Amino acid sequence: xxxxxxxxxxxxxxxxxxxxxxxxxxxxxxxxxxxxxxxxxxxxxxxxxxxxxxxxxxxxxxxxxxxxxxxxxxxxxxxxxxxxxxxxxxxxxxxxxxxxxxxxxxxxxxxxxxxxxxxxxxxxxxxxxxxxxxxxxxxxxxxxxxxxxxxxxxxxxxxxxxxxxxxxxxxxxxxxxxxxxxxxxxxxxxxxxxxxxxxxxxxxxxx
Numbered sequence: 001x002x003x004x005x006x007x008x009x010x011x012x013x014x015x016x017x018x019x020x021x022x023x024x025x026x027x028x029x030x031x032x033x034x035x036x037x038x039x040x041x042x043x044x045x046x047x048x049x050x051x052x053x054x055x056x057x058x059x060x061x062x063x064x065x066x067x068x069x070x071x072x073x074x075x076x077x078x079x080x081x082x083x084x085x086x087x088x089x090x091x092x093x094x095x096x097x098x099x100x101x102x103x104x105x106x107x108x109x110x111x112x113x114x115x116x117x118x119x120x121x122x123x124x125x126x127x128x129x130x131x132x133x134x135x136x137x138x139x140x141x142x143x144x145x146x147x148x149x150x151x152x153x154x155x156x157x158x159x160x161x162x163x164x165x166x167x168x169x170x171x172x173x174x175x176x177x178x179x180x181x182x183x184x185x186x187x188x189x190x191x192x193x194x195x196x197x198x199x200x201x202x203x204x205x206x207x
Contacts, residue, residue, distance in 0.1 A: 004036060008180075009153060009160060012067035014041050019060045034065050039164045039172075041065035069121055069162050069172035073146040076116045078109070080140075089115045097139050102131040102156045105138070106176060112145055113174075121172045122165075129177030131156060152176065 002016045014034060032043045043065050080092040089111055100108060106125045113121050136155050140148065152160050158177050165171040 009150065011070055012039075012041075014065040016063045016065075017060050018063055019058055021058065032063070032065075033068075038169050040068040040170075042068050042071060044071065067162070070146065072117060072121060073149065073162075074144050076112070076145055078112055078140055078143050078145045078148040080108075081111050081115070083111075091115070093140075094142050095140060097137060099135040099137050101133060101135050102129075102158060102176075104135065105152075105156070109145070109149070109174075116145075119171060121174070123174040123176065126175070126177035129158065131158065131177075149174070 002014060005011070005013045005015070014036060034041050043063060045064070077094050079094045080096055080098065081089045082092045083089055098108070103125065106123055109123050113123055138148070138151075138155065149160070152158055159180060160174060160176040161178070161180075162172055162174045165173050
């Protein structure tokens, strides 16, 4: 059984439970990965959680595959840079306060991505997105790139997504300010329709 979690502006994971004969030991000595919608998901854990049933010979292992691009963004720190006359970037500060417009932030983030990932992960702003020219204060305190990225909507009121480049499935692009992708699947009640129940939660006293 596979379960895909594609949260908006958040993590993307694929989980599965692998069942096998208890006398068999799966080989986790190499990198396991799966592909979904043209994007790569990896399993960082070499020894995933497992269990053996007490009423049969079957055993099971819980597998969690993480989106490759998001996993990479969680590894390195967002920082300020100094740039030489020849264009060489050198990390400067990991703990700082910067005042940036959205356009400036995209340029700053692009430098981080280029320094750590080359052209494997890039960022682009919708040229038609109109943003305010007043800068916004951003505090960086040993923050991972992913942590700063998840604040984009709160800081600038702009949505973003990360996905494989249309030109190269091995390269990923963070797209900022583009229209949200519409689902072509119509959800219906019942098992075959894919929607089992509908629940409304009031999040504000004003509603």
